[in-house]
Amino acid sequence: MTSDARNPRACILGTGRALPAAQERAAPSDAPPADGAPSQASAGPERRRAADGETTSDLAARAARAALDAAGLGPRDLGMIILATSSGDAPMPATAVYVQQKLGAELIPSFDLSASLTGFLYGLSVANQFVTAGTLRHVLVIGADLLSRRLDPRDRAAAALFGDGAGAVVVGPAAGDGRGILSVSLRADGNKADVLQVPGGGSAEPLTQERLADLRHALRVNHAELRRAVEERLGGQALAALVAAGLTPADLDWVIPHHADAHLAGLLAEHLGCPRQRVLGALDGGNAAGASAGSVAMALDEGLRDGRIQPGHRVLLCALGGGLTWGSAVVRV
Structure with a gap:
């Protein structure tokens, strides 16, 4: 913990999310479930799938704009962009720089963070440290994945569990009211x-x-x-x-x-x-x-x-x- 929990110094100022533009569902597979997988019935509904041409940075930028709007801020108010993803637009460069470009943000540090499904929480921790220390005022943290494009079609349980989407928060100074x-x-x-x-x-x-x-x-x-x-x-x-x-x-x-x-x-x-x-x-x-x-x-x-x-x-x-x-x-x- 980086600050007194009774008087937090960083808080979430705004949130946003983005789903694929069209709700597409993966075609069912005739292959048997993967070893140790739950049955299709118990795995739940198949998840949203991004359309052709839709990228991780597209969803991340849409979620980021919603979070900035909710916080009453603009891209030029940001001091850093952290994108947690395991399915970026390309192996290099970091997908966060494409988000920076699409938002029209300043020449601020923008990087990807790889911690799989826990990545957003890792990114939130990094942002909390920067804001709590007073090094940065506003940090954008995004979690975004298009794991539908990394699925094995033979693994029906994974198809039911993993989908596409992005969520974002803007982390900034707390107001001293106990929220943060x-x-x-x-x-x-x-x-x-x-x-x-x-x-x-x-x-x-x-x-x-x-x-x-x-x-x-x-x-x-x-x-x-x-x-x-x-x-x-x-x-x-x-x-x-x-x-x-x-x-x-x-x-x-x-x-x-x-x-x-x-x-x-x-x-x-x-x-x-x-x-x-x-x-x-x-x-x-x-x-x-x-x-x-x-x-x-x-x-x-x-x-x-x-x-x-x-x-x-x-x-x-x-x-x-x-x-x-x-x-x-x-x-x-």
């Missing part, structure tokens, strides 16, 4: 790196005809291990973030987990002793649930805009993804 980022708690376990990964396309496995044919550039998910990690790690990390914020589960108004699997989200709610109706995203059928790095920010924006999340509410944000990485943040909006 109360705590952020992050972890990683490289011993579980193969649980959720795209093995091909990097320096370890440069793409060849054979590797392309074997779909080494597609997302590989060990569904059983991923579910086990969520069950074992996410609840404890959420409690650690609450302790750092000086709160208990009973003090929470809302919980926003990344995971699109409603069963796992329900288990998290039970672990925290939180009523299921207080869990946004995975349990309320929203499109944000499967949007990877964008999920948490998208669900936060949706809850704020439809009035379920009210000023002063305490919200727990949590996610687990490849790395393995996981983490939680407590914010008072």
Whole structure:
């Protein structure tokens, strides 16, 4: 924790989200489920898919504009852009520079952050540090992914869990009214790196005809291990973030987990002793649930805009993804 949770120095000034322009759904596969995967029926509805020509930076820029509008700011008020993504427009340069270009922002530092599905929380932590230290006044944090373009068509469960979308927040100085980022708690376990990964396309496995044919550039998910990690790690990390914020589960108004699997989200709610109706995203059928790095920010924006999340509410944000990485943040909006 980087500041006194009772008097936070950084807060979320505005939120925004963007979904693909057209709601496209992946075609069903006749292939059997991947080993350890839940059945198609239990995995839930297939997620939104970006249309041809639509890019990660397109969705990220749209979400960013909405967040800036909500904060009453413009692109030239920003001091930094952080984009959390595992499916950028290209391997190089960082997709954040395309977002900077599309927003018309100043010549500010703009970079991608790779922490899989937990990336938005990692980015929020970085922004919190800069604003709390007084180094920067306004930092744009975006979580955006088009993981539909990295899916293995043989893995029906992944097709049901992972979709496309972007969520964004503007982090700036707190007003001294108790609202702000109360705590952020992050972890990683490289011993579980193969649980959720795209093995091909990097320096370890440069793409060849054979590797392309074997779909080494597609997302590989060990569904059983991923579910086990969520069950074992996410609840404890959420409690650690609450302790750092000086709160208990009973003090929470809302919980926003990344995971699109409603069963796992329900288990998290039970672990925290939180009523299921207080869990946004995975349990309320929203499109944000499967949007990877964008999920948490998208669900936060949706809850704020439809009035379920009210000023002063305490919200727990949590996610687990490849790395393995996981983490939680407590914010008072």
